[in-house]
Amino acid sequence: MTASVGKRWALIALVAPILSCAGQEGSSCSAPAKALFQQQQFKAAQTDLEGCVAKDSNDNASWELLGLTLASEGDTEQAGRDLIRALSAVPENRQFRINLAVFLARNDRIDAADQVVEPLLGSSTDANLDRLVGYLRLEQHQEREAITWFERALERDPDSLEALYRLGYAYHAAGDLEKAMALYRRVLELDPDQFPAQLQLGKVLLLRGDSGEAERQLTHAARIRPDYASAWRYLSEAEMLQNHLQAALASARTAVDRGSQDPRNHYQLGTVLTHLGDPQAARAELDVMQKLRASQRGAPSDSAPD
Amino acid sequence: MAERAVAKFHGKRWPLVTVPALAAIGVVAGAALAQKPPEAFVVVPARDAVIDFVHRNGGSGAKEMIETMGSGVAIADFDNDGLPDIFFVNGAAVPSLKKESASFSNRLYRNVGGFRFVDVTERAGLAGSGYGMGVAVGDYNNDGFEDLYVTGFGHNQLFRNRGDGTFEDVTSRAGVGGGGWSTSAAFVDYDRDGFLDLAVARYVRYTVGTGPYCGDKSRGWRSYCLPDQFLPSSLVLYHNNGDGTFSDTTEKAGLGGVKVNGLGIRILDVDGDGWPDIVVASDRTQNLLFHNVHGRFEEIGTTAGLGYSNDGVARAGMGIDAADVDGDGRPDIAIANFESEGTALLMNQGGLSFRDEAGSRGLLEPTFPFVGFGLRFFDFDNDGMPDLMVANGHVLDDIARYRHDMTWAQPVLLLHNNQGKFVPAPVHGADGQPLRLVGRGLATGDLTNSGRVDVVITQNDGPPILLRNRGGQGNHSILLRIIGTRSNRDGFGTRVAATIDGRIWTSEVTASGSYLSSSDPRVLIGMGPSRQVQNLKLNWPSGIRQEIRGLEAGYLYTIRERQGVTRPEAAKKLNP
Numbered sequence: 001m002t003a004s005v006g007k008r009w010a011l012i013a014l015v016a017p018i019l020s021c022a023g024q025e026g027s028s029c030s031a032p033a034k035a036l037f038q039q040q041q042f043k044a045a046q047t048d049l050e051g052c053v054a055k056d057s058n059d060n061a062s063w064e065l066l067g068l069t070l071a072s073e074g075d076t077e078q079a080g081r082d083l084i085r086a087l088s089a090v091p092e093n094r095q096f097r098i099n100l101a102v103f104l105a106r107n108d109r110i111d112a113a114d115q116v117v118e119p120l121l122g123s124s125t126d127a128n129l130d131r132l133v134g135y136l137r138l139e140q141h142q143e144r145e146a147i148t149w150f151e152r153a154l155e156r157d158p159d160s161l162e163a164l165y166r167l168g169y170a171y172h173a174a175g176d177l178e179k180a181m182a183l184y185r186r187v188l189e190l191d192p193d194q195f196p197a198q199l200q201l202g203k204v205l206l207l208r209g210d211s212g213e214a215e216r217q218l219t220h221a222a223r224i225r226p227d228y229a230s231a232w233r234y235l236s237e238a239e240m241l242q243n244h245l246q247a248a249l250a251s252a253r254t255a256v257d258r259g260s261q262d263p264r265n266h267y268q269l270g271t272v273l274t275h276l277g278d279p280q281a282a283r284a285e286l287d288v289m290q291k292l293r294a295s296q297r298g299a300p301s302d303s304a305p306d
Numbered sequence: 307m308a309e310r311a312v313a314k315f316h317g318k319r320w321p322l323v324t325v326p327a328l329a330a331i332g333v334v335a336g337a338a339l340a341q342k343p344p345e346a347f348v349v350v351p352a353r354d355a356v357i358d359f360v361h362r363n364g365g366s367g368a369k370e371m372i373e374t375m376g377s378g379v380a381i382a383d384f385d386n387d388g389l390p391d392i393f394f395v396n397g398a399a400v401p402s403l404k405k406e407s408a409s410f411s412n413r414l415y416r417n418v419g420g421f422r423f424v425d426v427t428e429r430a431g432l433a434g435s436g437y438g439m440g441v442a443v444g445d446y447n448n449d450g451f452e453d454l455y456v457t458g459f460g461h462n463q464l465f466r467n468r469g470d471g472t473f474e475d476v477t478s479r480a481g482v483g484g485g486g487w488s489t490s491a492a493f494v495d496y497d498r499d500g501f502l503d504l505a506v507a508r509y510v511r512y513t514v515g516t517g518p519y520c521g522d523k524s525r526g527w528r529s530y531c532l533p534d535q536f537l538p539s540s541l542v543l544y545h546n547n548g549d550g551t552f553s554d555t556t557e558k559a560g561l562g563g564v565k566v567n568g569l570g571i572r573i574l575d576v577d578g579d580g581w582p583d584i585v586v587a588s589d590r591t592q593n594l595l596f597h598n599v600h601g602r603f604e605e606i607g608t609t610a611g612l613g614y615s616n617d618g619v620a621r622a623g624m625g626i627d628a629a630d631v632d633g634d635g636r637p638d639i640a641i642a643n644f645e646s647e648g649t650a651l652l653m654n655q656g657g658l659s660f661r662d663e664a665g666s667r668g669l670l671e672p673t674f675p676f677v678g679f680g681l682r683f684f685d686f687d688n689d690g691m692p693d694l695m696v697a698n699g700h701v702l703d704d705i706a707r708y709r710h711d712m713t714w715a716q717p718v719l720l721l722h723n724n725q726g727k728f729v730p731a732p733v734h735g736a737d738g739q740p741l742r743l744v745g746r747g748l749a750t751g752d753l754t755n756s757g758r759v760d761v762v763i764t765q766n767d768g769p770p771i772l773l774r775n776r777g778g779q780g781n782h783s784i785l786l787r788i789i790g791t792r793s794n795r796d797g798f799g800t801r802v803a804a805t806i807d808g809r810i811w812t813s814e815v816t817a818s819g820s821y822l823s824s825s826d827p828r829v830l831i832g833m834g835p836s837r838q839v840q841n842l843k844l845n846w847p848s849g850i851r852q853e854i855r856g857l858e859a860g861y862l863y864t865i866r867e868r869q870g871v872t873r874p875e876a877a878k879k880l881n882p
Binding site: 143145173206233237263271274279282286290 | 608609611614616617618619620646648659663665666667670671674675708709710711
């Protein structure tokens with residue numbers, strides 16, 4: 001088990017509700033752009049907002065919204081500059097601060113995000129902020145602290161899928177598999193097609209040696225996200241343990257097909273082929289794995305999107 | 307009925323009612339223990355044991371990787387007085403890599419009985435030189451006295467035991483000086499010619515003073531680097547020529563083709579073909595299994611399923627050991643890993659195939675939060691099943707800066723084997739708190755010939771800890787000293803199978819395993835409530851098979867190849 005499995009994938013879901021312009025103080029100039037932003041018409045919003053800041057370089061609301069717009073378009077460098085400019089002008093603006101922290105977290109600048117959000121921690125927090133800080137703590141491998149933050153978020157919003165999943169993940173990363181399973185199951189009660197929880201539940205079951213139940217859960221995970229290589233890889237592992245070797249072979253081949261540059265997929269295929277008594281084909285797959293590993297210098301590791 | 311040795315174990319004063327009572331109602335000792343494992347170990351204060359060794363890592367502030375990795379400990383009877391002695395490896399000053407003062411000296415402590423020791427380093431001539439890491443013990447010249455091989459950063463040293471309490475540095479003559487960063491080593495008669503050869507694991511290619519700045523430079527937090535930033539190394543294999551010299555046969559024997567960050571080494575016959583195999587735990591590169599095919603090795607770790615985790619990730623392997631965990635007659639393997647990885651429990655499926663079952667066998671969750679180094683399987687409660695102890699301790703002395711929920715010192719874990727599943731058992735320090743150490747080396751041995759296994763754990767840049775086993779839980783045991791005549795004199799590689807109440811217990815004679823360390827090679831067989839080993843079979847490396855019947859519990863037996871059980875040389879009955 002690696003500590004980061006699924007983090008990056010789910011970050012998008014985590015921050016989506018936070019990284020918004022809702023609630024920020026708007027300028028009259030930026031009002032139409034805000035509507036465009038909410039309709040995800042980012043190019044048009046950008047044009048409007050660039051006009052606003054050209055007219056009034058102190059229009060902080062427009063700078064902020066421009067930063068968010070550029071972030072949505074993928075221009076992270078300029079987005080960062082605009083978000084920082086807006087917050088620097090109005091450092092007491094809570095939403096600006098959270099937006100910048102989320103932006104930094106999304107761009108893997110976890111410690112910087114932590115510094116940005118730090119002034120908010122002394123005052124009262126809300127569920128969104130609790131989840132964000134929990135996320136930062138997870139990324140910093142402070143699992144126990146992350147657990148505290150997610151538990152606090154759940155006190156305020158008991159059915160938050162995001163918080164339930166993240167708390168489960170924090171327990172998972174801390175090695176408390178029982179609690180992790182219970183939380184993943186709770187997420188799936190609320191939303192049976194929640195892929196990250198489905199995948200993680202399957203993985204925990206595999207770790208605990210319950211390959212039958214793991215096979216069922218991972219079959220469902222692969223059905224939800226058939227494009228996702230890791231779901232097939234773990235399913236293959238469960239099938240192999242259940243001695244469903246032909247199914248394991250098919251799943252491993254699908255994993256390789258979906259993720260040919262991930263050495264773990266080749267490892268699984270090689271392992272299945274070994275069990276099927278085809279050492280030559282197994283060797284070939286394991287050689288591919290070794291070559292990929294050598295070229296990736298230790299990857300996949302904790303940063304692997306899984 | 308075999309002739310019985312006269313060294314009756316002392317201290318067997320268990321309440322007789324307990325075990326028979328349990329047995330009478332059909333409860334085996336192991337099952338009873340699983341419900342509430344009693345505390346078995348007591349920390350022996352250094353002043354009581356008269357062991358004043360303190361490991362010094364030479365920490366220079368430059369955070370050289372070598373500082374955080376050491377060091378090892380050996381338990382072996384160097385003077386043949388029947389009591390195992392203790393040898394500690396020490397570091398050196400950095401960057402000079404010299405033992406600039408006596409505080410950097412390696413130390414040999416002679417066991418004088420009663421868990422008391424005397425420092426005999428100076429007379430023995432074992433202070434050593436250079437930056438020490440690990441130690442292997444074996445009688446390489448078959449003269450009846452255990453010799454010492456000390457690994458280190460830059461060079462290794464072989465010390466021949468003269469048999470008079472002194473040792474001679476024969477490194478140059480023997481040709482085993484090594485090079486690079488040697489870590490764990492093991493004596494093994496890989497070609498079964500009756501002489502012990504040497505296998506040496508090596509870590510990364512590293513040069514003091516040239517490493518990158520690791521840690522958080524913006525905050526001035528310089529920390530130890532991870533091995534990924536350096537190139538890996540191959541093992542080294544030295545063949546014993548039988549005349550006091552060795553030849554480097556690394557390439558010839560098939561070990562040179564693969565390079566990893568090797569830290570732990572364990573010799574065992576994984577497939578029961580009579581040829582000793584070599585298993586290497588490696589840090590963030592794949593673990594290796596060198597399968598011995600009549601004296602030549604084939605590396606099959608990945609195809610055998612122990613190279614990587616079940617999901618194909620190279621973990622940070624440190625210490626390694628092996629034992630038959632589930633009583634199926636095949637040796638299983640444990641490898642201590644980094645935090646968030648858990649200790650691997652590689653169950654031997656037969657046919658040179660392993661699968662990590664740490665999760666389903668209770669090993670994953672207790673070990674998951676910690677950085678494991680030394681670990682050993684041994685039967686702490688003599689119920690006949692090998693338990694596991696793991697010495698933990700983070701590699702980063704400043705880990706608390708980065709992870710608020712983590713510390714440099716970490717708990718020692720004892721995991722009781724209940725029919726193949728592991729359950730944590732407590733180990734407390736003198737303060738009544740869970741024992742936390744910056745654990746590195748770990749060696750086991752019956753230091754008082756009590757029929758119970760004791761433990762010595764080294765700490766990085768700190769004093770070692772002696773754990774005296776006061777348990778036994780009313781269970782019986784025997785202790786075997788194995789002496790080869792046609793085989794290597796230590797009998798390393800001898801397969802031992804004991805029949806106890808119809809159940810077959812198996813093991814293999816070795817001092818190898820754990821991390822940088824060497825353990826008492828005598829074989830302790832936990833017998834539970836049984837009072838007799840009905841049948842003992844030994845398969846010697848020479849091919850000789852030997853069978854002994856009716857060994858009564860509570861004795862130390864010395865068994866010579868082809869000669870059966872003989873009286874121990876000293877025939878000492880120890881004080882209770």
